[in-house]
Amino acid sequence: MKVENVVLSVSGQSVVIIDQTKLPNHLEYLTLVKSEDFYEAIKKLKVRGAPAIGICAGMGLYVTAVRSGISEEPALLEFIDKTAQYINSSRPTAVNLFHALERVKRSAHSQSGKGTAAVLSAMRDESLAIQEEDVAMCRAISEYGLTLVKDGDGILTHCNAGPLATSVYGTGLGTLLLGKEKGYTFHAYTDETRPLLQGARLTSYELDKAGIDVTLICDNMASIVMKQGKINACFVGCDRVAANGDTANKIGTSGVAVLAKYYGVPFYVFCPSSTIDMNCKTGADIVIEERDPDEIKTKFYKEPMAPASVKAYNPAFDVTDAELITAIVTEKGICRYPYTDSLSALFK
Numbered sequence: 034m035k036v037e038n039v040v041l042s043v044s045g046q047s048v049v050i051i052d053q054t055k056l057p058n059h060l061e062y063l064t065l066v067k068s069e070d071f072y073e074a075i076k077k078l079k080v081r082g083a084p085a086i087g088i089c090a091g092m093g094l095y096v097t098a099v100r101s102g103i104s105e106e107p108a109l110l111e112f113i114d115k116t117a118q119y120i121n122s123s124r125p126t127a128v129n130l131f132h133a134l135e136r137v138k139r140s141a142h143s144q145s146g147k148g149t150a151a152v153l154s155a156m157r158d159e160s161l162a163i164q165e166e167d168v169a170m171c172r173a174i175s176e177y178g179l180t181l182v183k184d185g186d187g188i189l190t191h192c193n194a195g196p197l198a199t200s201v202y203g204t205g206l207g208t209l210l211l212g213k214e215k216g217y218t219f220h221a222y223t224d225e226t227r228p229l230l231q232g233a234r235l236t237s238y239e240l241d242k243a244g245i246d247v248t249l250i251c252d253n254m255a256s257i258v259m260k261q262g263k264i265n266a267c268f269v270g271c272d273r274v275a276a277n278g279d280t281a282n283k284i285g286t287s288g289v290a291v292l293a294k295y296y297g298v299p300f301y302v303f304c305p306s307s308t309i310d311m312n313c314k315t316g317a318d319i320v321i322e323e324r325d326p327d328e329i330k331t332k333f334y335k336e337p338m339a340p341a342s343v344k345a346y347n348p349a350f351d352v353t354d355a356e357l358i359t360a361i362v363t364e365k366g367i368c369r370y371p372y373t374d375s376l377s378a379l380f381k
């Protein structure tokens with residue numbers, strides 16, 4: 034299956050992404066060449082979803098190094114370090130961004146003394162490897178996901194953790210997409226995911242395109258569909274998992290988990306093991322991105338939907354406590370509570 038959302042050009046001079054802010058109405062592609070292009074595309078969610086921003090950033094570091102034209106190796110390595118730091122500052126919560134940049138940076142330094150051509154070639158290989166690994170990880174995660182559900186299940190989703198946010202299949206949506214290929218019929222209920230509507234704009238688009246039965250709901254309808262017995266499991270992706278299993282994901286995720294616990298619905302988190310940050314002891318150590326309040330008051334509306342003088346608070350993520358998570362599904366296996374033990378076992 035072909036990856037379409039983030040593509041490195043053969044010449045290494047650019048990265049072409051699907052502009053996710055234009056979906057579902059317009060499928061538009063953007064060409065990124067400068068470090069500022071990569072920073073802006075990530076900051077403004079033109080490319081988004083933890084694995085996808087990591088992949089894009091890693092390729093971006095390579096492209097900016099190629100285009101720098103720097104012919105002295107020490108100067109090139111210094112440029113790479115500074116550019117990585119700059120791109121990494123675009124969004125704080127998803128650990129994949131940091132990991133991918135570190136990997137590509139390390140691959141550059143591993144060629145120290147061999148000349149700039151060797152440095153660039155190693156960076157290219159590493160950034161492509163991150164994407165290839167993501168394809169394989171999403172597939173493995175989706176296979177594990179299928180062991181947790183049965184044909185006909187109703188699945189509640191929050192935000193978007195599909196192919197647009199990753200590579201192929203996705204994490205949170207992978208089970209549904211792979212299941213569809215294998216002949217399962219699922220009924221997805223998709224939270225619209227205020228304020229940026231990733232559920233409405235992206236998840237319902239991806240599921241509908243794949244021929245999966247999908248029903249869009251407002252975020253505040255999650256309780257009623259659970260109470261009505263329409264939901265057999267909740268599926269979400271994540272941006273960072275702490276060593277104790279506390280999990281940061283799109284704002285509103287923790288509310289879904291609290292409801293799921295109340296109604297006795299299993300709540301599953303899907304992620305590649307690269308999203309698990311063993312350096313973060315608990316969720317309290319995860320930096321939560323705060324975004325422009327106008328995303329709540331004015332975005333998507335013809336006229337502002339609150340008086341100009343009213344304050345708005347716009348945290349982009351929240352942390353779901355480990356006790357609320359039924360299982361964390363990774364490409365290496367399914368982890369269960371207590372996560373301090375099951376997550377550390379993944380890395381042994």
Ligand code: MRU
Pocket residue numbers: 078081082083084127191192193194195198199203204205231269270271272282283284349
């Ligand atoms: O702000 P976003 O749209 O980048 O938030 C994305 C999410 O919260 C996703 O659920 C997460 O990155 C997992 S993507 C596989």
